[in-house]
Amino acid sequence: MKKLLLGTAALALSATFATADVVRMATEGAYPPFNFINDAGNVDGFDIAVGNEVCARAQLTCEWVTNEWDSIIPNLVSGNYDTIAAGMSITAERDEVIDFTQAYAPPDPSIYVAMSEDVDLNGGVIAAQTGTIQANHVAESGATLVEFATPDETIAAVKNGEVDAVIADKGFLEPFVTEDAELMFVSDNVMLGGGLGIGVRESDGELKAALDAAIQSMKDDGTLNELIKKWLPASALF
Known part of the structure; x- marks a missing residue:
């Protein structure tokens, strides 16, 4: 109960980030089960499920766009969208260019x-x-x-x-x-990176704080682990 109350308090603080603001979330749409285009022609997968729940908890309107992987970070920096949720591992090299929320999944093997x-x-x-x-x-x-x-x-x-x-x-x-x-x-599991994070521009500290609070609340009440079990059953839990 204590963890849940802390998560609720964090969300209340983040609510100052303009209720119903539209956040454009970019994903690749070609890397199942993390992200892909389903039979209905919509983006789907673990990243999308997490992103939609994060937006709902942060009181943001989430709009998904797809972008090729090799230009997904440059187009975030250029302002073509606001975040990246694309099975992207947190690394020191990427963190020099963009910022990341806390991890929404542990490192996947x-x-x-x-x-x-x-x-x-x-x-x-x-x-x-x-x-x-x-x-x-x-x-x-x-x-x-x-x-x-x-x-x-x-x-x-x-x-x-x-x-x-x-x-x-x-x-x-x-x-x-x-x-x-x-x-x-033909190998054992190779553990790389610091888990999956939502990428944001380094100048968007308020947005990062709102997303961080939402992710933390999902960890605290078990929602994030349930999504990991559904989409990434071989992965570790929080």
Whole structure:
């Protein structure tokens, strides 16, 4: 009860951030189960579920837009939208350019997938999506990194023999391994980043405070863990 009361108090303080303000939230829309376009043509997934609940608790009107991953941070800085909720891990490098809320999910395990168990992960050719923590990990590992603009292209590169393996979030790769008998996990879990955060411009401190308070209230009453269980069942809880 004490935690719930603290969360409620924090939300009351954040309510000064203009009730019913419209916040444009950007996501990639191509990285299930974090974010994707559903059969109805709408954005869906864990990031969207969290973002909608955060906006509701912060008394903000949430409008979703999609943006390609490689330009998602520059377009936030340029003012094309107000936040990023796109399965984006909190890292020191990104934090130099934008600001982050507190984490709305613990670090999700990354993992390598290939078509053979005999893959040299330290000296082979490894695919990763451009601008991801996985790409940075490969670049530092000694392997040859091949970057692709979309996550689906990384899978295709493994399938057509262009690369030896791909590394990405386990939650993204698991359905491919389950549905394709040629694909297999070839590593243990690799823990990267500081969890998922909502990105905001460094100048938007009031908005960040309102979103932080909403996320904290979701942690305090268990709502956030329930969403993690639903969308990311293999991930750790708060």
